[in-house]
Amino acid sequence: MDIMENNGNVEDYFDEKNKEEKKVSTFDERNYLNTKLAKGETKREITVRIILTKNSEGKLKFAIPVDVHTMTVDKEVAESGFKTFVCGDSLNYPEHDSRGCPLCKRVDELFEEANKFEKGSPERKSLCREAFKLKDTKRVAYVARCIERGKEDEGVKFWRFNSWSNGNGIYDKIRGLAEQRNRESLEAGRGRLNIFDYEEGYDLILTITKSEKSSEKGIEKTEINITDAKFPSKLSNDTAQADAWINDPKEWRDMYKIKPYEYLSVIADGGVPVWDSSVNHYVAKIKKEDKNNDDEDLKGNEILEDNSRVADASANDAELPF
Numbered sequence: 657m658d659i660m661e662n663n664g665n666v667e668d669y670f671d672e673k674n675k676e677e678k679k680v681s682t683f684d685e686r687n688y689l690n691t692k693l694a695k696g697e698t699k700r701e702i703t704v705r706i707i708l709t710k711n712s713e714g715k716l717k718f719a720i721p722v723d724v725h726t727m728t729v730d731k732e733v734a735e736s737g738f739k740t741f742v743c744g745d746s747l748n749y750p751e752h753d754s755r756g757c758p759l760c761k762r763v764d765e766l767f768e769e770a771n772k773f774e775k776g777s778p779e780r781k782s783l784c785r786e787a788f789k790l791k792d793t794k795r796v797a798y799v800a801r802c803i804e805r806g807k808e809d810e811g812v813k814f815w816r817f818n819s820w821s822n823g824n825g826i827y828d829k830i831r832g833l834a835e836q837r838n839r840e841s842l843e844a845g846r847g848r849l850n851i852f853d854y855e856e857g858y859d860l861i862l863t864i865t866k867s868e869k870s871s872e873k874g875i876e877k878t879e880i881n882i883t884d885a886k887f888p889s890k891l892s893n894d895t896a897q898a899d900a901w902i903n904d905p906k907e908w909r910d911m912y913k914i915k916p917y918e919y920l921s922v923i924a925d926g927g928v929p930v931w932d933s934s935v936n937h938y939v940a941k942i943k944k945e946d947k948n949n950d951d952e953d954l955k956g957n958e959i960l961e962d963n964s965r966v967a968d969a970s971a972n973d974a975e976l977p978f
């Protein structure tokens with residue numbers, strides 16, 4: 657089960673560390689599952705145990721879908737040149753800004769602007785290209801909660817991964833594994849099997865390797881292979897500890913917040929958002945000279961090809977947590 661993930665947009669919340677306004681700096685990298693390889697590292701294995709998360713209807717799911725924009729950004733915004741933002745219209749965020757999503761709105765504005773020019777004109781083509789490029793940044797990501805084995809002392813971690821249209825994404829793989837194990841158990845006359853069960857479920861083993869395609873255009877890519885442990889286990893042998901993890905107060909929405917409206921507006925323009933206390937919101941940083949971003953654009957296109965924006969084939973089995 658090979659899964660390609662792009663390092664540029666996985667866990668890029670690590671880039672937040674110094675970029676967020678200091679006053680609400682609650683960033684703690686231990687809260688996020690790190691599926692990146694360190695520099696020079698070619699392979700790493702991590703074992704996790706999924707902890708179910710309640711969706712907005714109160715149903716337990718192994719992963720919650722979130723609308724995001726994965727896009728190229730100025731290197732001052734994220735060192736890698738790529739960043740994922742929660743879409744301002746993401747329905748799983750009841751508290752989202754009533755003005756909507758500046759990135760989605762910009763797509764409409766660009767198309768409107770393009771319509772002012774004659775069909776086939778270079779201006780129209782250029783605006784349409786820009787609009788489609790921004791539109792293509794939107795996709796569905798998933799957020800799951802887990803414990804990393806060997807790092808249980810770091811508590812509940814959040815794991816975000818993008819959906820894939822080809823059925824080979826992490827979500828599809830975990831769901832496939834859960835269904836397969838359940839089917840095998842039923843066929844063997846052993847009754848239902850829920851790999852997410854806290855008493856007799858299974859850990860998941862993620863093998864992260866450097867992709868051979870990594871060298872292309874300097875983009876670091878990894879492949880993630882997912883298997884389940886051979887034997888069932890408890891989430892924790894300590895019942896109180898298991899309960900504490902299951903009821904952990906950290907909310908996934910707080911871990912992956914929607915950026916303020918003005919911040920995303922600046923991003924939509926390709927700028928660098930900086931906090932301006934005189935107006936009390938984000939504004940675009942004024943740069944000394946415009947950089948040539950062609951190279952970043954190329955990388956961005958490549959990433960877009962690797963991902964998908966297919967809606968979640970959502971739960972149809974009320975019993976199983978997906």
Ligand SMILES: [Zn+2]
Pocket residue numbers: 725742743744745757758759760761794
């Ligand atoms: Zn949006």
